[in-house]
Amino acid sequence: MAGTPPRNAPADGCRLYLVTPPRLDLAAFPDLLARALDAGDCACLQLRLKDAGRDEVCRAIDALRPVAQSRGVAFLLNDDATLAAETGCDGAHLGQEDGDHAAARALLGDATLGITCHDSRHLAMRAGEMGADYVAFGAFFPTSTKDAQHHAGTDLLEWWSSIFEIPCVAIGGITAANCAPLVEAGADFLAVVGAVWNHPDGPAEGVRAMNAAIAAAPRPER
Ligand SMILES: Cc1ncc(COP(=O)(O)OP(=O)(O)O)c(N)n1
Ligand SMILES: Cc1nc(C(=O)O)sc1CCOP(=O)(O)O
Numbered sequence: 001m002a003g004t005p006p007r008n009a010p011a012d013g014c015r016l017y018l019v020t021p022p023r024l025d026l027a028a029f030p031d032l033l034a035r036a037l038d039a040g041d042c043a044c045l046q047l048r049l050k051d052a053g054r055d056e057v058c059r060a061i062d063a064l065r066p067v068a069q070s071r072g073v074a075f076l077l078n079d080d081a082t083l084a085a086e087t088g089c090d091g092a093h094l095g096q097e098d099g100d101h102a103a104a105r106a107l108l109g110d111a112t113l114g115i116t117c118h119d120s121r122h123l124a125m126r127a128g129e130m131g132a133d134y135v136a137f138g139a140f141f142p143t144s145t146k147d148a149q150h151h152a153g154t155d156l157l158e159w160w161s162s163i164f165e166i167p168c169v170a171i172g173g174i175t176a177a178n179c180a181p182l183v184e185a186g187a188d189f190l191a192v193v194g195a196v197w198n199h200p201d202g203p204a205e206g207v208r209a210m211n212a213a214i215a216a217a218p219r220p221e222r
């Protein structure tokens, strides 16, 4: 699927990975999302509705998947590889408590599997062995979106990107103002919620600000 982060990981640069707000109004959100995605470059959208039941998640997939995919933005589902495979998503993002990663890999086939690895080299290498298309590290900064229990540093990104080909995603409290060291350390994607959806001038401006900050950041030494 064009636009899926791991398969499309640009050799020459870090890209934005957008995660939805934890709760959203399906009457208004598709338009807001379309305007945000039209504002700049975004590799991927992850649907992350932590408090929603299956029916609500399915309605959100139906409403949002076409908005992303029609723009070449990969549409990933958080937490549920089975539902992702059943509903035409481009893949799934799974945490350490989100089921059997090997079974998810087999189920997803060519679709993308991303795995949370917190601040752990061990979890990241295991995810790689399991066939993850990307590994995600975090949280890099304080975040009000989630009660993050793990705290990652740029050394992890430097280590991973200097040894492994599998792309790495950085997440947690990332903004246009603080992201430069993550880009310089080798993050392939910066995953954000608040920096875009809570931007004071609206999500489209949030995407523009993140794109500009990524473009202005020093490149990793590789
Ligand atoms: C890109 C990305 N990285 C990490 C996470 C966190 O996943 P998880 O640990 O399963 O926590 P929840 O998102 O389920 O609260 C993520 N969703 N996306
Ligand atoms: C969903 C999520 N996972 C994290 C992790 O550390 O694994 S931090 C996080 C929240 C990201 O939202 P924001 O960009 O608003 O901080």
Ligand SMILES: [Mg+2]
Residues within 6 Å of the ligand: 078, 079, 093, 094, 095, 096, 098
């Ligand atoms: Mg999860």
